[in-house]
Structure formats: C-alpha cells, structure tokens
Amino acid sequence: xIPELGHFCLAxxxxxxxxxxxxxxAAPGLRDPRALAATPLLxxxxxxxxxxxxxxxxxxxxxxxxxxENIADFSxxxxxxLYRITGIWGNHDGSILLWCLILSLCGAxxxxxxxxxxxxxxxxxxxxxxxVSCGFLLFTLMVSDPFTRIWPPPxxxxxxxxxxxDPGLAFHPPVLYAGYxxxxxxxxxAIAALIEGRIDAAWGRWVRPWVLLSWCxxxxxxxxxxxxxxYTLGWGGYWFWDPVENAALLPWLTxxxxxxxxxxxxxxxxxxxxxxxxAIATFSLSLSxxxxxxxxxxxxxxxxxxxxxxxxxxxxxxxxxxxxxxLLFALRAPALAGGGVYAPISRESALILNNIxxxxxxxxxxxGTLYPPFxxxxxxxxxxxxxPFFNQTALPLAAPVILAMGVGPLxxxxxxxxxxVLHRLWLAGAVAGLVFIxxxxxxxxxxxxxxxxxxxxxxxxxxxxxxxAGLWRGRGLVLPPRAAFGAALGHIGFGxxxxxxxxxxxxxxxxxxxxxxxSATLGGYEWTLADLHDAPGPNYAQRVADLTVxxxxxxxxxxxxxxxxxxxxxxxxxxxxxxNGWQDLYAVFADERDGGAELRLNRHPGAPEIWFGGLIMALxxxxxxxxxxxxxxxxxxxxxxxxxxx
Amino acid sequence: MSPxRRRLLFALPLAAAAAGGAxxxxxxxxxxxxxYDPRALPSPLIGKRPPAFSLPGANGQPGFAxxxxxxxxxxxxxxxxxxxxxxxxxxxxxxxxxxxxxIPLWGIAYQDQPADLAAFLRQAGDPYARLAAxxxxxxxxxxxxxxxxxxxxxxxxxxxxxxxAGALTPEVVRGQIMPLFRRYS
Numbered sequence: 001x002i003p004e005l006g007h008f009c010l011a012x013x014x015x016x017x018x019x020x021x022x023x024x025x026a027a028p029g030l031r032d033p034r035a036l037a038a039t040p041l042l043x044x045x046x047x048x049x050x051x052x053x054x055x056x057x058x059x060x061x062x063x064x065x066x067x068x069e070n071i072a073d074f075s076x077x078x079x080x081x082l083y084r085i086t087g088i089w090g091n092h093d094g095s096i097l098l099w100c101l102i103l104s105l106c107g108a109x110x111x112x113x114x115x116x117x118x119x120x121x122x123x124x125x126x127x128x129x130x131x132v133s134c135g136f137l138l139f140t141l142m143v144s145d146p147f148t149r150i151w152p153p154p155x156x157x158x159x160x161x162x163x164x165x166d167p168g169l170a171f172h173p174p175v176l177y178a179g180y181x182x183x184x185x186x187x188x189x190a191i192a193a194l195i196e197g198r199i200d201a202a203w204g205r206w207v208r209p210w211v212l213l214s215w216c217x218x219x220x221x222x223x224x225x226x227x228x229x230x231y232t233l234g235w236g237g238y239w240f241w242d243p244v245e246n247a248a249l250l251p252w253l254t255x256x257x258x259x260x261x262x263x264x265x266x267x268x269x270x271x272x273x274x275x276x277x278x279a280i281a282t283f284s285l286s287l288s289x290x291x292x293x294x295x296x297x298x299x300x301x302x303x304x305x306x307x308x309x310x311x312x313x314x315x316x317x318x319x320x321x322x323x324x325x326x327l328l329f330a331l332r333a334p335a336l337a338g339g340g341v342y343a344p345i346s347r348e349s350a351l352i353l354n355n356i357x358x359x360x361x362x363x364x365x366x367x368g369t370l371y372p373p374f375x376x377x378x379x380x381x382x383x384x385x386x387x388p389f390f391n392q393t394a395l396p397l398a399a400p401v402i403l404a405m406g407v408g409p410l411x412x413x414x415x416x417x418x419x420x421v422l423h424r425l426w427l428a429g430a431v432a433g434l435v436f437i438x439x440x441x442x443x444x445x446x447x448x449x450x451x452x453x454x455x456x457x458x459x460x461x462x463x464x465x466x467x468x469a470g471l472w473r474g475r476g477l478v479l480p481p482r483a484a485f486g487a488a489l490g491h492i493g494f495g496x497x498x499x500x501x502x503x504x505x506x507x508x509x510x511x512x513x514x515x516x517x518x519s520a521t522l523g524g525y526e527w528t529l530a531d532l533h534d535a536p537g538p539n540y541a542q543r544v545a546d547l548t549v550x551x552x553x554x555x556x557x558x559x560x561x562x563x564x565x566x567x568x569x570x571x572x573x574x575x576x577x578x579x580n581g582w583q584d585l586y587a588v589f590a591d592e593r594d595g596g597a598e599l600r601l602n603r604h605p606g607a608p609e610i611w612f613g614g615l616i617m618a619l620x621x622x623x624x625x626x627x628x629x630x631x632x633x634x635x636x637x638x639x640x641x642x643x644x645x646x
Numbered sequence: 647m648s649p650x651r652r653r654l655l656f657a658l659p660l661a662a663a664a665a666g667g668a669x670x671x672x673x674x675x676x677x678x679x680x681x682y683d684p685r686a687l688p689s690p691l692i693g694k695r696p697p698a699f700s701l702p703g704a705n706g707q708p709g710f711a712x713x714x715x716x717x718x719x720x721x722x723x724x725x726x727x728x729x730x731x732x733x734x735x736x737x738x739x740x741x742x743x744x745x746x747x748x749i750p751l752w753g754i755a756y757q758d759q760p761a762d763l764a765a766f767l768r769q770a771g772d773p774y775a776r777l778a779a780x781x782x783x784x785x786x787x788x789x790x791x792x793x794x795x796x797x798x799x800x801x802x803x804x805x806x807x808x809x810x811a812g813a814l815t816p817e818v819v820r821g822q823i824m825p826l827f828r829r830y831s
Contacts, residue, residue: 273656280659284663292670311674312674312678315674322663322667323660323667326660327660329660330659330660334649334652370666373669373673374669377669377673
C-alpha cells in the first residue's frame with residue numbers, strides 16, 4: 001500500500017512541477033498577482049509530493065518490502081539498517097528519485113529564501129526549475145519507476161553490492177547530487193535573465209550565494225568520492241580519470257569559473273553573456289554527467305546498468321534542456337551589453353585569465369572523455385584515453401592557474417600595477433623557491449614543482465589575508481570581512497590539495513607474498529606479517545592479516561587489512577590505512593594462497609592533504625556564504641534607463 | 647565586433663551541443679541494434695587468420711597449431727588463460743557451461759608452470775577440448791593478447807570474428823558469442 005502511495009505522490013509531483021513551470025514562466029506576462037503568488041506555493045507542494053514519495057521508498061527499504069523490485073534487487077534481510085536506507089540511492093532508479101528530490105528542494109529554497117527577489121524574477125526562476133523537474137520526474141515515472149512491484153516476491157533480497165556497503169558511500173551521492181543539482185538554480189537564474197533580457201549587479205549578487213553553495217557541495221562530494229575510492233577500492237590511488245570522475249570534475253571546473261566571473265558581474269557589470277553561458281554550461285555538464293554516464297556510452301568502472309532505451313529518453317530531455325537554453329542564449333544574449341572598462345592588468349583581467357585556463361582544462365577533460373566513443377562512431381577505430389593523456393595535458397594547464405591565483409586576489413579592480421603586488425608577495429615567492437630548491441635537490445622535479453606551487457598558493461593567500469587584516473599597516477588588526485576570509489580559505493584549501501597531490505608523486509608501493517613471520521621493507525619501514533586469522537562480520541566472513549610496521553626495530557603500528565567474503569562469492573578488500581596527518585601507511589590484503597598472503601604495501605606521503613584541502617575549500621565557500629553582505633543588505637535594482645521598472 | 651558576427655558567435659555553443667547530441671543519438675541507436683559496443687577493445691586479428699604458431703600440448707591434452715584452425719567442422723572459441731589470474735578463476739563456471747552446451751573450446755595457457763596448471767584445472771575444471779601451452783608468451787604477443795583471460799571466436803574458415811578481453815560472463819555469451827555461433831555455423 002505504502003509503495004502505491006509513493007507512486008501516486010510521484011505522479012502528483014509531475015503534475016505540480018508542470019504547473020509550477022507553466023505558471024512560473026507565464027505569470028510575469030499575465031500581470032496577475034495571484035499567478036505570481038501561486039508559483040512559490042506550487043514549488044513547495046511539488047517538494048512535499050516528492051518528499052513523500054521518497055519517504056515511501058525509504059519505508060519500503062526499512063521494512064524490507066521485497067515485493068518492491070528495487071528493494072528486492074538491492075537490499076536483503078541481512079543488510080544493516082543504515083544501508084537499507086542509503087541503499088535506496090545506491091541504485092539507478094532510486095538515485096534518480098534522490099536527484100529529483102534535491103532539485104525540488106532547490107526550488108523550495110528559492111521559494112522560501114528568495115523573498116527579496118523581484119516577484120517576476122522569482123516566478124521565472126521557479127518556472128524554469130519546475131520545467132526541468134517535470135522532465136526528469138516524467139522520466140522516473142515512465143521508464144525508471146522505483147516503485148515497480150514483483151510477484152511472487154523473493155524470500156530474501158539479492159543484497160547490495162558489497163563495495164557499496166560503506167559509510168562513505170552512504171553520504172557521497174547526496175552531497176555530490178546537491179552540488180550537481182544546486183547549479184540548476186544558477187541555470188534557472190540565467191534563463192530567467194535571458195527571458196527578461198536584463199542582467200545587472202543585483203542579478204550577480206542574487207545568483208552568487210546559490211553558485212557558492214552548490215560549489216561547496218560539489219567540492220565536498222568530489223572530495224568524499226575520491227576519499228571513498230581511495231580507502232575502499234584498495235587500489236591505492238585517489239583519482240583515476242574515469243569517465244564518472246570526469247563527469248563530476250567538468251561541472252566543478254566550469255562552476256569554479258562561474259563562481260569567479262559572477263564576482264565580475266556583481267562588482268563591475270561586465271562579462272554578462274559569458275557568465276550566463278557558464279551557468280548554462282555548468283548545469284548542462286552536471287546533467288550530461290549524471291545521465292550520460294548511466295546510458296552505457298562511456299566505458300567506466302562505475303557500472304550502471306546500460307540501457308539504450310532509457311538513454312534515448314534521457315537524451316531527448318537533455319536535448320530539450322540544453323538545446324532550448326542555448327537557443328535562447330543565441331537569440332537573446334547578443335543584446336546583453338557589458339559595462340565597465342578595465343586595463344589589461346586588473347582584477348577583472350586576472351579573473352578572465354582564471355576563466356580561460358579553467359575552461360581550457362575543462363575542454364581538455366571533455367575531449368579526452370568523449371574522444372573514444374566519437375572516434376569509434378566516426379572512424380570505427382576503437383581506442384581508450386587514459387590517465388597518461390589527462391596527466392600530460394590537464395596538469396600543465398593547471399600551472400598558470402596556480403601562478404595567477406596567487407597574484408589575482410591582490411590586484412585592485414579596473415587598473416592595477418603589477419610591481420607593488422609582486423613586491424608584497426616576495427615572502428610567498430621566497431618560500432616557494434626554497435621548497436623547489438630543497439625538494440629539487442632530491443631530483444624529484446615534478447614533486448618539487450608541485451610542492452612549490454602549493455606553497456606559493458598558500459603563502460599568497462595568507463599574505464592577502466594578512467594585508468586585509470592590516471598587518472602591514474601597523475595600526476592594530478582588523479577582522480577581514482568573512483567573504484575575504486572565505487576566499488582566502490578556498491585558495492589555501494586548493495594549495496593544500498596541490499601540496500598533497502605533489503607529495504603523492506613520491507609514493508612508494510610494493511607487492512609482496514608473505515607467510516606469517518616473514519617481513520618486507522618499504523619506505524624505510526619493516527612490514528611483518530604477524531598472523532592470519534578469521535574474524536566475524538555482520539553479513540560477511542572476514543579473513544584478517546595482522547601486519548606490524550616497525551622502524552629501527554621498534555614496532556609502532558599494527559595494521560589489519562582484511563578480505564571480506566560476502567554470500568554469493570563476492571570478495572572485497574578492506575584496506576588498512578594508518579594516517580598521521582602527513583602520510584598514510586596503506587596495506588591491502590589482496591589474496592591468500594599456499595598459506596601466504598599477497599599484500600600490497602604503500603607509503604603515501606601527503607595523501608591526507610589532498611582531502612583536507614578539499615574540505616578546506618568547501619569550508620572556505622561556506623564561510624564566504626555566511627558573509628553579511630549576502631544575507632542582509634537587499635540589493636536593489638537601478639531603474640532601467642527607459643524608466644520601466646523590471 | 648559587428649552585430650552579425652556577434653550573433654554568429656553566440657550561436658556557436660548551440661551548434662556544438664547539437665553536433666554532440668546528434669552523435670550521442672547515433673551511438674544510442676546503434677547500441678540499441680547491438681552493432682556498437684562502447685566497451686570493445688580493438689584487435690588487429692578481426693577478419694584475419696591468426697598468425698603462424700605451433701604450440702605443444704599441456705596437461706596431457708593435444709596442443710594445436712594455426713593450421714589446425716584452417717578448416718573446422720564448426721566455429722570454436724580459443725580461450726587464453728593462466729592459473730595465476732583471478733578473473734580466469736571467475737570465468738571458469740561460464741566456460742564449463744559452454745563446454746557442457748557442446749561449444750568447442752580450445753585453451754591456451756599463457757606463461758604457466760605445468761604443476762600450477764594441473765592444480766588449477768583440477769580445481770576449476772577442465773572445459774577444453776584441446777589445450778596448448780604458450781610458455782614463452784611469444785604467441786600471445788603475435789595475437790596481440792592484452793592480458794589473460796581473453797577469448798577469440800574463430801569461424802569455420804579460421805577467421806577471427808570476435809575478441810573479448812576480460813572474463814566471459816553469461817551476458818557476453820548470450821549477447822555476443824551465441825549470435826556469432828548462429829551466424830557462422
């Protein structure tokens with residue numbers, strides 16, 4: 001009964017989303033205050049309907065209702081409660097429902113939090129969100145219904161993919177989706193602005209918190225995903241340039257560019273059409289990323305069921321959303337006149353440089369990801385593009401970003417002089433140079449370059465913050481505004497990640513087969529296999545290796561890498577990771593044969609910094625978001641020159 | 647910039663997206679008809695006969711040479727495997743089912759020790775009608791084997807029609823191998 005109610009709520013949500021879309025788009029033209037007032041209400045009702053549908057599916061998961069196909073396929077009576085709930089979004093149908101839920105929550109947030117927006121702009125934004133939501137809800141209802149019943153029901157479910165049974169995966173998809181879907185608000189603002197034919201500083205100020213919030217979520221989601229793959233897959237790597245990872249990286253790159261150029265719109269009313277295009281591109285990439293990955297076109301380790309018929313439906317939706325918005329852009333954007341002149345050396349130019357390089361990296365990643373299927377289509381040649389391509393093309397493009405992001409925040413708007421800025425950065429430059437010389441002396445030039453780059457970014461951000469706090473003026477310290485503090489934190493976080501990634505190039509790895517009592521050396525440590533034994537688990541059997549690590553004869557650590565054997569013959573490797581904040585000792589129990597254990601031993605210097613950096617970046621965004629300027633001080637639009645109010 | 651050029655420039659994203667969309671549409675249509683496989687690995691052998699080789703038998707079974715593949719009563723599968731490879735262990739049940747269904751299956755053990763090979767076949771079962779050993783790994787290089795396990799479909803005239811890299815799964819057998827047997831038998 002409950003799943004049928006959920007199904008019904010889903011159908012209601014389609015109708016409400018459709019109404020929200022039509023009323024929202026049409027309301028400003030009707031000049032009827034009732035239509036304008038109805039749109040936020042429809043958005044809230046639509047959110048409530050999807051929320052109820054989601055709760056119904058969660059209920060079916062919690063009580064293990066195996067008559068629901070989705071639950072029977074991906075859960076089982078033995079699955080722990082947490083995973084019975086999180087398993088709902090661990091599969092295709094459920095994850096799309098989660099996607100729709102988050103999209104509707106974005107609409108509700110605009111309806112509730114956007115009360116200072118002009119009513120017509122809010123109605124249009126909600127209208128665009130309603131139309132997008134309607135399309136994807138229709139998809140859920142028609143071809144990927146999570147409430148499908150099966151008869152006769154199995155006695156027990158098939159159980160969830162053991163790799164996914166992990167707290168990291170429980171929270172990675174919602175955070176990542178919040179990032180992906182959050183950009184829908186920026187997209188809706190861009191479309192509403194194109195319909196209105198007007199973008200000004202107030203628009204920039206309205207759209208920025210939404211961009212910032214979704215950027216924080218996306219950064220956090222990518223960080224969580226990378227960390228999850230690092231510690232569960234047991235491959236010892238943190239980024240594989242897999243199509244699914246690239247699909248998350250692409251909107252992050254364009255979203256970061258959007259975040260920066262929205263500042264230019266807000267402060268200087270320039271780069272308007274470009275900002276709109278970036279908003280459209282970011283959400284389009286989020287959409288294509290989420291959905292094309294599931295169509296089976298891209299060859300990925302993330303195996304989603306390949307279903308070309310679902311793929312065609314999705315492609316049609318994407319065509320409507322992306323094609324429609326780009327058509328609107330082609331028709332209306334040429335009329336958006338930019339204001340504000342600026343010199344080649346200025347904050348504006350630095351931000352343009354940031355945009356150019358971020359978009360160049362995005363273009364490279366995009367090309368590399370889509371090259372194999374398109375070459376196959378056009379020339380019938382099959383090939384694969386892997387990590388070597390991306391490392392050699394994307395990383396050199398990151399170098400100018402790293403250089404420029406140290407200087408950019410110190411440049412004033414309109415016109416700047418490079419010399420005094422560089423003069424203020426001498427300390428950061430000196431530290432970076434010193435790092436390069438010290439590490440370069442060990443002949444690891446790539447690591448030296450990366451570490452110096454990271455030190456430069458962190459140093460420059462600290463210099464900027466110190467300048468804001470009045471450290472150089474010597475007249476007592478002032479607390480910098482939170483926005484400046486957040487921006488500096490964002491840059492520091494990026495620098496810390498760069499430091500971690502650079503240090504990881506010095507990682508050492510070894511594969512050994514050890515019998516109990518035998519030992520191997522790696523990275524200056526002695527790794528001894530003390531014992532192999534069985535251990536119980538909630539719904540799996542476990543074989544654990546006790547591995548002691550000693551330095552100079554003194555044992556300082558015991559690692560317990562394990563092999564988990566799930567019913568049905570699936571075996572996962574549970575990597576044992578010990579971190580001291582600066583480096584990870586990482587051991588994987590890969591196989592057992594002839595009384596010996598095949599172990600993969602790794603020493604990963606700097607690995608924790610990669611994720612610390614990501615978290616600091618997201619935190620910086622949140623700090624910036626809490627700035628007073630974005631919460632109070634309602635921006636008012638200047639009246640149009642013609643006198644007509646917007 | 648003249649207004650006309652500005653308009654043209656602003657239509658570029660739409661044109662690019664339209665081209666991409668058309669490409670994806672074609673790919674999805676062809677995937678629906680099963681004549682496009684995004685996961686396939688290329689093989690220079692497709693449409694050709696395997697290069698000359700002659701391998702000794704292993705585990706008491708007769709070996710074979712490229713000349714044995716020239717005139718066959720029916721198509722067969724050549725399966726490259728090794729006792730030390732984990733996916734080979736995984737695909738063993740699929741191979742057993744194939745052999746039980748009467749599909750001729752010839753095996754080549756890649757860089758294997760006779761004792762390890764015998765132990766592996768005792769454990770996982772021996773589905774092979776003929777079993778050769780490529781101890782040096784040179785024949786594998788000539789075939790362009792990417793890694794074990796790999797399976798080649800060879801038609802009655804000895805021409806390679808399909809190469810599957812990685813463990814065989816029931817889906818691959820159903821979706822790719824059985825249709826070939828129907829077409830070439």
